[in-house]
Amino acid sequence: MIEAHQLMKRYGDKTAVDRLDFTVRPGTVTGFLGPNGAGKSTTMRMIVGLDAPTSGTVKVNGRRYAEHTAPLQEVGVLLEAKSVHAGRSAFDHLLAQAQTHGIPRRRVDEVIELTGLQSVAKKRAGSFSLGMGQRLGIAAALLGDPATVMLDEPVNGLDPEGVLWIRNLLTELAADGRTVFVSSHLMSEMALVAEHLIVVGRGRLLADTTVHDLVRDAGGDTVHVATADPARLREVLAGPGVEIVGRAGSEELQVSGLSARSIGLKAAEHGIALFELSARTVSLEEAFMDLTRDAVEYHGVTTA
Amino acid sequence: MSILTTPAAPTRSARPVYRVTGRHVLRSEWTKLWSLRSTWITLVLGLVFLVAFGLISAARYQSNVSSGQPLDADFAHATALSLSLFGTNFAQLALGVLGVLVTAGEYSTGMIRSTLTGVPRRLPVLWSKSAVFGVVALLVGVAGAFVAFVFGSSIVSGTPAAMSLSDPGVVRSLLGTGLYLGLVGVIGVALGALLRSVAGGISVLVAALMLIPGLISLLPTSWQSDISPYLPSNAGQSMFALTHDATSLSPTAGMLVFVGWTVLLLGGAAYRLARSDA
Numbered sequence: 001m002i003e004a005h006q007l008m009k010r011y012g013d014k015t016a017v018d019r020l021d022f023t024v025r026p027g028t029v030t031g032f033l034g035p036n037g038a039g040k041s042t043t044m045r046m047i048v049g050l051d052a053p054t055s056g057t058v059k060v061n062g063r064r065y066a067e068h069t070a071p072l073q074e075v076g077v078l079l080e081a082k083s084v085h086a087g088r089s090a091f092d093h094l095l096a097q098a099q100t101h102g103i104p105r106r107r108v109d110e111v112i113e114l115t116g117l118q119s120v121a122k123k124r125a126g127s128f129s130l131g132m133g134q135r136l137g138i139a140a141a142l143l144g145d146p147a148t149v150m151l152d153e154p155v156n157g158l159d160p161e162g163v164l165w166i167r168n169l170l171t172e173l174a175a176d177g178r179t180v181f182v183s184s185h186l187m188s189e190m191a192l193v194a195e196h197l198i199v200v201g202r203g204r205l206l207a208d209t210t211v212h213d214l215v216r217d218a219g220g221d222t223v224h225v226a227t228a229d230p231a232r233l234r235e236v237l238a239g240p241g242v243e244i245v246g247r248a249g250s251e252e253l254q255v256s257g258l259s260a261r262s263i264g265l266k267a268a269e270h271g272i273a274l275f276e277l278s279a280r281t282v283s284l285e286e287a288f289m290d291l292t293r294d295a296v297e298y299h300g301v302t303t304a
Numbered sequence: 305m306s307i308l309t310t311p312a313a314p315t316r317s318a319r320p321v322y323r324v325t326g327r328h329v330l331r332s333e334w335t336k337l338w339s340l341r342s343t344w345i346t347l348v349l350g351l352v353f354l355v356a357f358g359l360i361s362a363a364r365y366q367s368n369v370s371s372g373q374p375l376d377a378d379f380a381h382a383t384a385l386s387l388s389l390f391g392t393n394f395a396q397l398a399l400g401v402l403g404v405l406v407t408a409g410e411y412s413t414g415m416i417r418s419t420l421t422g423v424p425r426r427l428p429v430l431w432s433k434s435a436v437f438g439v440v441a442l443l444v445g446v447a448g449a450f451v452a453f454v455f456g457s458s459i460v461s462g463t464p465a466a467m468s469l470s471d472p473g474v475v476r477s478l479l480g481t482g483l484y485l486g487l488v489g490v491i492g493v494a495l496g497a498l499l500r501s502v503a504g505g506i507s508v509l510v511a512a513l514m515l516i517p518g519l520i521s522l523l524p525t526s527w528q529s530d531i532s533p534y535l536p537s538n539a540g541q542s543m544f545a546l547t548h549d550a551t552s553l554s555p556t557a558g559m560l561v562f563v564g565w566t567v568l569l570l571g572g573a574a575y576r577l578a579r580s581d582a
Contacts, residue, residue, distance in 0.1 A: 045581075048421045048424065049420070049421070049424040050417060050420055050421065050581065050582045051581040051582070052581060065424055066424035066425055068424075069323050069324065070321070070322040070323055070324060071324070071421070071422070071424050072322070072421075072422060073319070073322055077421055079417055079421075081414055081417065082413070082414040083414045083415065083416075083417035083418040083421075084413070084414065084415060084418060085336075085340065085409065085410065085413045085414075085415040086413050087340045087341060087342060087413075088336070088339050088340055088415075089339065092335060092336075092339035093339075093418070095335055095339075096332045096333075096335040096336045096339070097332070097418060097422050099328055099331045099332035099335055100324055100328050100329050100332040100422040100423050101322040101323065101324055101328060101422070102322050102323060102325070102328045103322055140418060144322065145319065
């Protein structure tokens with residue numbers, strides 16, 4: 001459980017994180033989405049106490065991260081920026097991290113095995129590929145067997161194999177009942193793993209919603225219909241879960257909750273002529289772009 | 305397949321209880337220090353500087369005396385002790401630089417982010433780094449000083465500079481050398497944490513220990529005698545010098561002043577570590 005309350009971070013006159021309020025709940029994968037520079041990394045750094053908020057608070061399992069007696073048992077974090085000494089071996093890096101908490105050496109061996117680093121564990125971390133570096137970061141995040149795992153842009157720059165590995169890992173972590181908080185600027189990637197979404201742009205909270213609701217609110221999966229008798233078609237199509245929008249006197253309707261196919265069949269059944277019938281699917285990517293474009297425009301106006 | 309060893313139980317009673325403690329952080333810093341190749345290289349270098357330059361200096365004195373020619377001006381007041389400790393100036397650079405690397409190296413590589421997420425209260429990291437590296441530098445310094453003296457004094461035995469371990473002040477002076485080098489190591493650690501830059505830390509270290517004493521001669525003479533003994537390098541040297549005159553502090557006063565400088569820098573480093581974003 002991560003709770004941010006009016007969380008704010010300013011660098012000089014630039015506001016990186018602007019009064020964020022959100023809660024990350026246990027047991028699901030929560031995506032933290034926003035374009036580059038939206039304040040995602042800064043927010044994550046504040047969650048683990050690397051940066052101090054200018055104002056507001058963020059708590060992990062009811063306390064500030066630094067107040068926990070064993071913080072690595074509360075949150076495991078993979079930051080976007082490299083966080084390993086290039087001259088130290090993967091094993092020694094993990095061992096030193098474990099020792100701060102008195103975590104036994106066999107747990108170090110376990111996380112090395114879990115992340116598939118056995119063959120390179122004794123090599124200097126500086127020689128690691130990007131994918132291996134990510135695995136090492138994730139091994140460190142799992143050391144304390146934390147109930148919350150937080151990953152900042154874990155798939156950035158990875159090859160397809162690495163992306164797939166991360167995706168499976170996230171699913172498995174959530175299946176284990178863990179809180180998983182993953183940031184990304186790629187909506188398509190999030191859509192595959194996240195149930196819940198927190199969307200930010202220019203440091204502001206834009207949406208705190210589910211993947212399903214986000215698509216629906218953006219006008220996803222609607223069918224555009226033009227008909228000679230809109231009033232009768234409305235009656236025919238009406239039913240639970242069906243939403244019909246159309247201006248009075250217009251022949252055009254926007255229907256959601258029904259497929260183009262079933263609208264066509266029903267119209268034919270009742271002898272209603274249709275001039276146009278087209279499904280309009282808004283992808284998650286579009287929904288996300290709409291949200292963040294608004295934020296950018298809004299910001300442009302306020303600073304102008 | 306499960307990613308974790310134990311399924312995340314809703315109740316936390318079954319989980320092992322870990323804790324961040326001072327002892328744990330010390331162990332972690334100990335592991336970190338010895339798991340880098342640069343530590344071994346620099347410590348060996350420091351030891352070699354200390355011993356080799358002492359022996360070379362003793363050998364030069366010995367050949368100067370045995371050649372029967374008048375003594376070089378440099379050697380006029382030489383003792384077995386001052387000759388064998390000639391390498392201290394160079395060893396302090398190696399140990400001070402390694403101290404800077406212990407902290408600033410974490411900033412340059414990004415390791416500091418891992419370190420501070422592991423120990424988010426932060427200050428135990430600085431105390432542990434200072435303690436671990438300070439003690440290591442002290443032991444290297446004491447060992448190097450004794451080895452340099454034992455061999456150096458045997459080279460110059462039978463010359464006017466001859467001395468032995470049993471002579472008054474020799475053991476104190478050798479221990480003082482070790483303590484001085486240990487504190488230089490801690491100063492390096494503090495400078496690295498304060499400046500968060502390897503280049504910056506090393507520059508300030510070299511300036512403080514080697515350049516400033518020279519620049520002091522630009523000041524009016526009356527100021528020089530008031531300021532000079534309290535400079536880090538001069539106060540430090542009083543800790544292990546065998547003879548003290550009106551222009552230098554006593555060993556104890558020198559040690560207190562040098563410890564004062566160390567504490568001042570550590571305090572600054574602690575303030576920055578606790579207060580500013582990593």
